[in-house]
Every structure is written in structure tokens, then in C-alpha cells.
Amino acid sequence: MENYDLVISGGTIATASETFKADIGIRDGLIATVGNDLIGEDVIDATGKLVLPGGIEAHCHIAQESGMGLMSADDYESGSISAAFGGNSCFIPFAAQKKAESIAQTLETYDSRAASKSVIDYSYHLILTDPTPAVLQELPEAFDRGVTSFKVFMTYATRISDAQFLDILSVASKHGGLTMVHAENHDMLTFMANSLVKNGCVAPRYHALARPALAEEEAINRAISLAGLVNAPLMIVHVSTPGGAASVAEARARGAFVFGETCPQYLFLTHDDLDRPGMEGAKYICSPPLRDHATQEILWQHISAGTFSVVSSDHAPYRFDGTGKFAAGRDVDFRKIANGMPGIEMRLPLMFSEGVLKRRIGLNQFVALSSTNAARLYGMHPRKGTISVGADADIAIWDPEEVRVVGEMHDNMDYNPFEGMEITGWPVTVLGRGKRIVDNGALMAKPGDGAFIARDRTDLTGMSGTRLAETNRTRKFGAEVLS
């Protein structure tokens, strides 16, 4: 009988498609076998536990300046530790281009911010804020070095125009990159915010009124149309509205390569949280804003129906003090309060407890939404996001019965928006390439144990979506548009 470096024995394994009882044999950081009665140098007894692919956090802001120029509270060390305690073995934060900066410079900056710090494997999505012709020419080089996805903004000071958006999407379509978009109509937001502030409506609660659902819905529809024109696959991040989700569902149903993401804050919090006493509401300012209970129910329906490919945290940590939320002062109007909230450690426990255990989604769907789909979309599958022979042994072992009341997390934040919730089911051990990162409440990994993962281009084979005939390059229509 073969000996393995590590055997996980007696657990119930769940992937995105199957649930079964078996042992996992790990050698040299890889899954060497899945079988029965395996013998290892080291053994983790997973009896009564769930053995799942480690989570992949595909939307988080780590060691990154916001659109307002504010540095996030978490760096690659604290951010990755918090992610690991929340069941993740890999994450993909953003590398944000500054105005007039080349992509090479941006990536160099983030390489230095991440190197020797992360306890889990990582990659980056670029954020493009200044898509000059030279920058667009550089983009395929970034894809070649494994940074195959990037985000653009339709609002904030970092927004791009529709013309720039089309140029970017064309390059992505031609060279195989995946464009992610923050979709809100900037002029609608500015109009609303100015009207509110002019009338003295400046408290945090007005942040939600200033960013109406219509602004997101209009921008999502426009983004889908722009991507459709040049046949570019598109990921709409942090969808928060029924209309936005319906547009993603409709685009997918007619065969467009459109993907959607939503986040726990839109499922568990509402704009009532922005109306907490004093400035407490500032803790809940994020964009798009929190909506209402009816929206939560509709977003859950879209999750269970498969509209969304991923549920991500959009961890954007700004402390409740002058380094974060109140960097522009404490008595400022809602427009000047830092946007974003933490949640990298909460994403999976929330989705397991309130999704799987409350029977809104199945266990396999939980795995798909939290790991496998991100691995596929962002070019890491089958190395990551699944439990199969030859894959990295990135595994999260969950106790499905452990109950905890949410309190402080392991991030560098001074508040947790989900504090006080009772959550059932927590990850107890997380492995990265066969090594314990977290084990029974203790951090076992060191900063630098996580490695940069060069990602492949998204393989759209087998994903819903058909190339629209008008601009199908293989049929030569629209070739000039796309060249």
C-alpha cells in the first residue's frame, strides 16, 4: 500500500457536482488519489466533517488605494490570514492602475506589495483607469504573464467612457481577457447626490437614495450591449438589484458570454443599516449600496436559479476612524465617506449557514459559487477549485454543526458588519497545496507561504454563450471592428 504525505480520512467530500465519502491522499502538495483506507505519514481525521475545495475569493481590495486614493486597512498578510480563517485557500485582489501609469508599473507595485506576505495563493485582477493606446497595447502582455482579467468602472473618478470601454472590450475579445465591470450610471448618481446635498440631506442614509437601482440597471444593460457588440465576455461584479440580475439572466439565456457576481452584503444587510444612530451608518456605506428585504429575496432566487456564477465578498476594508471611513473628516456628507466594507472571512460561513443549511442552495452549488466557478472563469481550473487527482491540495474542512456568534475577525478592521449573527458551520482546517494554513483556530502558515498563480485565459468552452453572428470573427463579420 502506498504512503502519502498527508491523508484526510473519513470525511464527506463535496465538489461542484458530487458528494461522496472517501479519503484523500496528498503527495508533494497535490491530490494524489481519492480512495478508501489510505495510509499517510500524517493524517487528519475528518469524520463528521465536510471536505471541500478551498474557497477562492475573487473580489477583494487588499493593499490597494481606493478611487478616493485611500489605502485599504488590510495588506496581503492580514487580508490573506482573514481569508484563510474564512475557508479560502486562494484569492484574487485587484492591482489598480494609477493615472499615467503603465501596466508593467502597476504590476510591479503589486508584486512588491504581495511578495513574502500572503499566507494563501494569490493572483490579481488589474483595474484599468487610464486606457491609453499604449496601455491597451500592453494588456496582452499582462494576459501572457497570467493576469488575465481586469476591472473597469462606469462611475467614480476612475470611470471610463463608453468609447474607451469599447476599445478595452475589443482588446479583451481579441486577446482572450475577461473584463469585469462596476456598473452604475455616473451622471445619474451625480445628479441624485447633488440634489440631496443641496437640500441638506447629507447623513449616511442618503448614500442609498443617491445610488438608485435604476442607475445600476441602466449601466448593466449598457455594459452588456457594449460587450455584445464586440463579442467580449463580461463579468458584472457586485450586482445588487433585481433589474440588474434579470438583465444578466436574460443575456445568459440568449447565449451571451455574460457572467454575474453578487455579494453577501446584498443578501444579509439592508439600507436600514445605513440609518443607524449617529455616524454608525458610515460602516455600511458601500457601492452599489445596500438595498431592501424584497431585493434580498430576489437575489437569492437568482443565486439558486444559476444567474450568478460567483458570490464574492467585495472586501473593501476602511476602518471606522480617520484612517478610513472618516479620512475626509467626521462631519462630512455621505459623498466623502470611504466606500466599502469588510467581509472576506464572513463570505463562506454566511453562504453555508444561510444558504446551504437553510436550503436556499445545495452543497454542490455552494462549492461552485465559492470556488469552482471562480477557478473556471479566472483561468485556474482544474489546478484549483476542485478535488480531483492532480489538482493542488487546496482543501477546506468544515464542521457543519459548529455554532458561533459572529464577533471580531482576523482582518485589520475595527468593526464587522455582520457582528452578532449566529452562524452554523465553520471551516476548521484549511490546506494550501497540502500544508495546513489554519488548523483548529490556529494560524499555521507563514507570510510568504502563498505563491503568485499565473492564470490561464478564460476557457469559454462549454460555458453558456454563443458567439453572435454579426461580429463572429471566424465568419469575418465585423472583423474591422475587432481588429
Ligand code: URP
Ligand atoms: O464600496 C465598494 N464596493 N468599494 C470597493 C470598490 C468597488 O467598487 O468595488
Ligand code: ZN
Ligand atoms: Zn466596484
Ligand code: ZN
Ligand atoms: Zn470591489
